[in-house]
Amino acid sequence: MLVFFMAQGRLGGKAMATNRQVYRKSNIFGVLIIAVICAIICLATFLAGRSVAAQNEYYTQQEELLKSQIEAEHERTQQIEEYGRYVQSDEYKAYVARKKFGLLYDDEMVFKAGDGRD
Secondary structure, eight states: OHHHHHHHHHHHHHHHHHHHHHHHHHHHHHHHHHHHHHHHHHHHHHHHHHHHHHHHHHHHHHHHHHHHHHHHHHHHHHHHHHHHHHHTSHHHHHHHHHHHHOOOOTTOOOOOOOOSOO
C-alpha cells in the first residue's frame, strides 16, 4: 500500500505541475487580452479627442466669421439709420425737388447753356 500512495503522490505532483502551467498560461493570455482591449480603448479615445479638437477649431473659425458679419451688419444698420434721418430732412426734400421736379427757390435763376447753333 505504501508503494501505491508513493506512486499516486508522484503522479499527483506532475498533475499539479501541469495544472499550474495551464493556469499560468491562461493567466498570461488573459492579461494580454486585457492589455490589447485597453490599448484599443485608449486609441479610440485619442482619435475621438482629435476629432473633437478639429470640430472645435472649425466652430471657433465659424464663430469669428459670424462675429465679423454681425459687426458689419451693425455698421450697415447705422448707415441706414443715418440715411433715414437724411431723407426726412429739408435738405433732401430740396434736393429731390430740384433734381426730379426742376423746382427752384424764389430768389434763384436758372441759366441753360445753348446748343451753339444761334
